[in-house]
Amino acid sequence: MRENDTFGWQWRDVAVAVGLLTRLPLSLPDDAYARGARASWAYPLAGAVVAVLAAWVAALAQAVGLEPQAVALLVLLAMVMMTGAMHEDGLADMADGFWGGWTRERRLEIMKDSHIGSYGVIALILALAARWWGLSVLLGQQDGLWALVGVAALSRAGMPVLMAWLPNARDGGLSKAQGRPSRRVALIGCGVAWAVAVFCTGWAAIGLALLAALAVAGVGLLAKAKIGGQTGDVLGASQQVCEIALLLALSLP
Template structure:
């Protein structure tokens, strides 16, 4: 009988590790074009809401890959601004412009809809309006020029990991806090992440910021808190809750906020 509790504990930990690995692979596959979801065991299928703790983990993977791209472009002596543009293009290819699409839809809907129903209808429409075009252009140019200002490849890599990881850590919190405004769509399919998933996501986002140093860490936390609070209040006011597009907009603004402080404090 001796050792049986240890075997049960080890077996439980192994099962939990397998489940967490599958959830992380599913999240990475959702937030990127990497087909990691194919590695998820069909025997351990789980609610997709349970995978959202790994959203910032997907962001860290994106940041690491973009940091490697940036280092490569720097090594072949590409000028700073074109380097920044190429890193953003690489990011669009890696993620399928998932969050940029959300930003454009929110800009069109919030900017052009006279009431809640019309705003949601505009956001669902696949056509792109003037507000959406301008929002995407602004996001692209801001991020490209901020990355161009990060001339040290190591600092740039740390900044990209921090920006993508921390910004995506905010999305599970919004999904948990706000009701779905439409009752359908991607955010509705994701579901309602648990409080434990939200805490885990925020903890991973915090770890992504940690290598930046104490002062940038504090500034980033304050900035992200304002971004989250402002976007949450705006979404509640405009449409009464969140959608996948709203979460994408939250990610874009959070990413820009972290890159701004990195370009300001680390260069």
């Protein structure tokens, strides 16, 4: 049996997911977090909450007449602040570890180090630039704010999938502490994300979901080859890669 394999969804899981994946001020009893990976189906909803709040920032910025490029910058800043740059940190650590070490052990050691290296800096610069450009195009389009919410949900659907698919690469860390969800939990998370995406983007969500799946599969296969499994950094990086892919796809003419 996998850890936390029993599934019985609770509405409180949404608050647990928000508390885990964001810095939004929530007061939950300690036993709420004991559900661990069983609450991972709600990760896409946590992303949707972040995006809705960021969309309010965008709407206010648009109302005062700011250009899409400036609006995109404010939205990006809002999302980074609300998540505490958790996913960005994961991307940087994964880039440093995967390309800075020659063995599995050394890669994991580098990923655990709090210092950031050249690969991590380059990954962050490119990722932030890609997200800013994609957001600047998207927010200049009609219904761009709705699409932002769909992207946020879909980009987090792959996290429970990776948790269920790949073993933990190390004995400690945030991902290990949450446990591994059942495939049913991961599938429900994907269904929730797709439902949000359909509501926000219409049937374009079909193509977006396929693209997100490819992005997650790519990150997962890379992680399996490099460290033999997943860590919290890999999960965060998968969110970033998915978000970038979806924003760029939506920004195409």
